[in-house]
Amino acid sequence: MPELPEVEVSKRYLEETSLHQPVARVHIGATSLLDGISPQALARRLHHRPLERTHRHGKYLFAEVDHGGWLMLHFGMTGHLRYGRTPDPAAANAEAVFFFDNGRYLAHVDPRKLGHIGWVDDPRRMVRDRALGPDALRLDLDRFCCLAQGRHGQVKPWLMNQEVMAGIGNVYSDEILFQARLRPDARVDRLSDRDLSDLFEAMQGVLETAIDVEANPCAFPGTYLLPHRRRGGRCPRCDTPLQRWFFSGRGAWLCPRCQRRTR
Numbered sequence: 001m002p003e004l005p006e007v008e009v010s011k012r013y014l015e016e017t018s019l020h021q022p023v024a025r026v027h028i029g030a031t032s033l034l035d036g037i038s039p040q041a042l043a044r045r046l047h048h049r050p051l052e053r054t055h056r057h058g059k060y061l062f063a064e065v066d067h068g069g070w071l072m073l074h075f076g077m078t079g080h081l082r083y084g085r086t087p088d089p090a091a092a093n094a095e096a097v098f099f100f101d102n103g104r105y106l107a108h109v110d111p112r113k114l115g116h117i118g119w120v121d122d123p124r125r126m127v128r129d130r131a132l133g134p135d136a137l138r139l140d141l142d143r144f145c146c147l148a149q150g151r152h153g154q155v156k157p158w159l160m161n162q163e164v165m166a167g168i169g170n171v172y173s174d175e176i177l178f179q180a181r182l183r184p185d186a187r188v189d190r191l192s193d194r195d196l197s198d199l200f201e202a203m204q205g206v207l208e209t210a211i212d213v214e215a216n217p218c219a220f221p222g223t224y225l226l227p228h229r230r231r232g233g234r235c236p237r238c239d240t241p242l243q244r245w246f247f248s249g250r251g252a253w254l255c256p257r258c259q260r261r262t263r
Contacts, residue, residue, distance in 0.1 A: 002075045004058060004136055004167030005210035010073075010081050011056045014063060014106070017083035021100040022050045028117075030095040033110060035072070035118035045069060045119060046098065055123050057135050058166025062123045070123055076114030082107040127166075136167040137207050144200045148188050155191065155199070156184035156252055168203070171226065172210065174253050176203045178225040183259045184245060184252040229253045 002010070026043040028034065034042065051063040051071065061073045073079075083106050084091060091097050094107035096117055108117060120126045134143065147164055158164060159173040168176070177184055179202035182195065191199070206224075213219035217227050223236055233242045235255035245252045 001077060001169065001171055002059065002079065002215075003169040003172050004056075005172065005207055005215045006080075007056055007059050007061050007075065007167075008137075008211050009214050010075070011054050011061050013081055013083070014051070014061070015054055018051055018063075018098075018100070018104075018106045019054075020050050020052065021102055021104065022048050024048070024099045024101045027091075027097040027099065028095075029093070029097070030110070030113050032113055033095055033108070033115055033117045035074075035116040037117075037119045042117070042119060046071070048101075057123060057127050058132055058162060059169070060123070060126075060132075060166075062120070068121075070120050072116070072118040072120050072123070072126065073108060074116040075108075076110055076112060076116070078112045079108060079110035079115040082109050131163050133161070133163050133165040136165045136203060139165065139200075141197060141200050144203075145193075145196050148191065148196055151188040153188060154184065154247065155182060155186045155188050156247055158188050159203075160250075167207075170250050170252070171229070172206055174229060175206045175210075175224060175226050178254065178259060179206055181259055184247065184254060225253065225255070 023046040026046055028039040031039060046065060049066045052066050053064050055062040059074060062070045064070050082090065082094065083104065085104055086099065091105050091107050095110045095113060096108040098106045151158055156173050156177060159168050159176060160170065176199065180199045182199060209220065220226050225236065228234060228236055228242060234240065235242060235258055237258050238255065240255050240257040242253050243256050245254065
């Protein structure tokens, strides 16, 4: 976390709060977040220039700056945006803060400091340079099936592979597989056309629902796994105790009764 839905929510939040306001100054409280640019260089490129529009690809958020260039934000495990009015003690303690001429600010809050802030000339070029796959929410069924061709691994790591498709992480891969009634260890090369169609529909439905509820676990439908995805949790369909498996050090929650293994 944050995954594609959280970043899409942050994108809309930035659009609603922070566009078309010239940046007065930039404060970087955690230089470790900066990716390929110094605090001084970032401040110069943003000085007296507003953010004009946004773009998202997978877990990356971009904000185009007036007269060229894009601010790039990646939220790591705990990052999020906060918009407010100065003075505000929360802004002073944030990992990065963009202060606007009108007395407002946009803070990049990242307590674990695992995110990134950078500058790119073209988001599409950065996506290519980092070998990111297509955005998971912009796929159609045909392209999704093409991405599965020639793959021999397990389906959960495949969904999470950012070079295959960008945006899905540990939490939403569990939900997608639960909705598709597939176990996380099902092999991609053994998925039938029906399995792939069900998986695609589940992926689109889960991502869109998560965005609609602003990624709030308490607001998901009662048939969703996510609110129950914890020790002692039970399947919302059949009330079977959930199990936790591990894949390459990452935990996966599933219902052993509802999620079948594909042969």
